[in-house]
Every structure is written in C-alpha cells, then in structure tokens.
Amino acid sequence: MNKYRLLEEKANAIRKNIITMLNKSGSGHPGGSLSAVEILTALYFSEMKVDSKNPNWDKRDRFVLSKGHAAPVLYATLAEKGFFPKEELLKLRQVNSMLQGHPDMKGTPGVDMSTGSLGQGFSASCGMALANKLDRNEIRTYVLLGDGEVQEGIVWETAMAASHYKLDNLVAILDFNGLQIDGSNDSVMSVQPLADKFKAFGWNVIEIDGHDYGEIIKAFNAAKTIKERPTMTLAYTIKGKGISFMEDKSGWHGKAPNEEETKVALAELEVV
C-alpha cells in the first residue's frame, strides 16, 4: 500500500483542475503551476495547520505564493481543501471573479498574501515570521518562490533579513524547474549556485526532488529541528510536470491549453 496514495489522488485532481481552469480562462500559467503541485499538496494535505471553514483562524500556519503567477495551483489546492467551491475555478481571470490572475488576499478565502510582483511575497513572509517570533507562537510560515524570481534584488534583501533575525519559523521552498519566460535560467540570467548562495546568507539549505512526497515531508520535518536559521528547500522539479507535451518546455510558462490540448492532457491524467 502506497502511503502517499491520498496525496497522489489529491494531486491528480489538482492537476486536472489546473488544466480545466486554464483552458476555460484562455490565459494563465500552466508550467510553473504543474511543477509545484506536489509541494502544495504536501503543504495543504499533510503539513500545514489550516481550517478551511475558518480561513482567517489566527493560529493557522501561513502560506505565501511568492511566485504569484502560479495562482492556478494555489486556487485548485484551496478548492480541493474546501476553502471555496470548485465551480469558482472556472471563473479564473474573468471579470467579477474572486480568482484574480495573481493571488488577492482580500478576495479569495485561504490566500494569506496578495502576490504577483516577484520577490515581494518572500519579503512579506519574512514579516509574518518575524511577527510570529515576536508573539512567541508556534505558527510556521511557508513561502514558495520560483527560480527566476531570485533574479529580483529584493529576494536577497529578504534572505539577509530572515537570517539576521534567525527566523527558524520560516520555510522557503524554491520551485527549481530551471525555466523562465525567455528560456532557461542559465541562458537568461544565471542563478546558480543557489544552494551555496543561500548557505552563504546563513540559511539551512535542503535539496530535494520536488515531486517526491517522502522527500518533501522529510524536508519540512527537518526544518523544524533547525534552530535560529531559516530553511531554504531547493525543490528540483519539472516545469509542466504530469502533462507530457508541457514537461520541461518554457513555452508553456504562460500559455493556456486549447480544447484539443486540454483533451489530451486530461486523458493523460485519467490514466494515472
């Protein structure tokens, strides 16, 4: 019996919803949403203390999607968790929808921070963790960054501050799929060696397969044993993971699947 069976089922449902909602909206970001499915599934269905019936519960763990363009994976996960009805997913990016192109904490139950402009969610997560340190509570803050996102200068301001303030209640996960809009990280603006960079900034760095639940959960547990240092989890992933024709293609960063592509993608997910 596969001990991650439940998580896999959730992830598959989330992937289907990502494809369906993007097809319906006609625009959005599949690649970086699909690469983060296992990470969000592990967070919301295994790791974080949240209450979908009480989204603003003040003792909840926090999640910030700093790579805000991956909003579809967050929305699909929140809907799967019961924060709002799944029918809402089909209104993604439409006028009057609660589901904006990038996360809006005022409009969507379960969204802990408005994000979209890269680097800023990471910074806000640092403030959340700092506030929780000040209050000496048990709340943990999780934040998901993209790999291209670390090209933003603010990321390193935050990296410095989180380390300076010894934020061991902050866990960052970097969705390291290696691709950004204009191509590979290496061709656009080299980001490596990221592990060394974050180590040099004073972070506890863990490197994992971002599609392996065992490794993801182990990393979250390991982070809890580290004192006085924030944790950066470099999660190696595949952009577009789970849909054969989207995998490892930067062209699927910000393009919605058409009817035919949607049919093929959903059929692939049926087989899983």
Place this chain on the structure above:
Amino acid sequence: MRDMIATRDAYGKALIELGKMNNGIVVLDADLSKSTKTAEFSTAFPKRFFNMGIAEQNMMGVAAGFATAGKIPFVSTFAMFATGRAFEIIRNSIAYPKLNVKICATHAGITVGEDGASHQALEDITCMRAIPNMTVVVPSDAVETTKIIHAVAKLKGPVYVRLGRLAVPVINDNEKYKFELGKGVELIEGNDVTIIATGMMVSEALKASDKLKEQGINAGVVNIHTIKPIDKELIIKKAKETGAMVTVEEHNIIGGLGSAVAEVLIENHPVIMRRIGINDTFGESGKPKDLLEKYKLTANEIVKSTKELIANK
C-alpha cells in the same frame, strides 16, 4: 517668537507615547533611525524595533507581513527611498491588500538641504496620492504631527505621513487644536483670496497673509494636512467665498497639493488659481533657508504671486 521643532522630532516622541499605549505597534527603519527619530523608540521598546538595514524594499514587504499578523507597523526612512525606491512594494504589497502599514517618511522636500537633489523627495505626494487605498497626510508643525500620528494609528489601512528634517515654527496650539483626518483647517478668514498650504508652508502662508493685510488684501489661509482624502467641501466653499485660490507646497507643483486642489475646483467651482511649489525641477545642495529663497518658497513670494493673481480678478 514661535518654538521651532522639526516634525520628525515630534514623530519620534509620538511613537514613544503610542508604544506605551499599544503593544501591537512595531517600528521598522532602514539604518536611519537617528535621523528619522525612531531611535528613541528602539531604546524604549527594543523588542518591537526592527532595523532592516539599508534595504527599503524588503522593509516595506516585511511591514506588510507584520500587518497581516495584526501588528501596526510604523515604517520610517527618508521620503525619497520610501516612496521612490520602494514604490512598487508599497503599491502591490501594502496598498493593494489594504494592509495596516503606516509609512512615516522624513526628510521630505527641498529643506533636506545640503544632501542635495538625490535626497530631496519632491514627488512623494504625487506618487502616494496616485495609489488607491492610501491616505496621505502632511503635518504643518510638531503639534499637528503628534495628533496625526495618534490618529493614523487608529485608522485601519495604509497611510503615508510626510515629515521634514528642518525645525519649523509651531503654529498650532496643543490645547485648542482639535485635529480631524480629512478636514482642512481654516486658520485665517479672508474674502479676497484663499491661500491653501500644506506642511511647513502653512506658516509661510500665515506670514504672507499678515503682509497682504498690511497692503489692504484680506487673504484667508487654509491648512490642508490631509492631501488624500482631500477636504473637497472646504475647498469649494472657500472658492465660492473668495473667487481666487493660491496653493503652496514644498513639493513639485505637478501632482501635489496644487494639483489636488485644482482637480476639486475644475470639476466643481473653477476660480482663478496659482500653484506655488517647486516648478518641476530637481533641487540642489544648500542651506534650507537659501534653498527656500532660491526656489521661491517664502512669504514674500506668496505675497507677490497672490497679488499678481488677484489683479486679474
């Protein structure tokens, strides 16, 4: 002779009072705490003071995070770096989610003085005013600063408070002055023209009104401390009563108080008008007093412009 106190000094003291009253107040600074006067708070409440280093963008983002956790962050640095360098974080991470962050920026305007143009924010009101959800306040003196800091702490939502480096005359009476956010203050009644001023230029407007009176011109003076939301009612009332309007600000005439007043007038009750401020140019190094004279931000210049304006009445 009036007392001379910088609004930043009054801010530092008000923060201490607030800190005593409310445990939720936290203060963030970017390595300028001695200049912004948050250093006093850091001594009084070290656990609630966070030096974020020379990294204004992250400071704003961290403040947003604090606010999501129910804290009331007061964030200080120079106006240039708060509203310039960190503009987009203020817009997207603070104002868009309407988070309860108080941006109290010092060293605004040309009276920064010797540091020169790179440090003289002359467009900060314009930038902050253009952001939805943002309240924009400019105290005229130390008394008003204290009242503003207490008022904005009670307001839910983002606020920009524009503070100065230079010691300026105390023009308000602490006992008598009833401050209300969003309400302009009629300091002098006059029926020939209304001078609307903000910040440290209010005291120059008062002096100008005295001088004009000697020349037989009754110039009213209104202090608009809240640039946004602006007191439309009072501005329209004074336009109707006096038929001529002069605005005075230590700020670019593009987008600041003058623009805000003009917007109200043009849609409600157009009257002849003159905007006094920095005429869309950068500043330079110099003693604040010399700069105010060179850039025509003095009572004498207000008198001159006012007379020219009402000659056309």
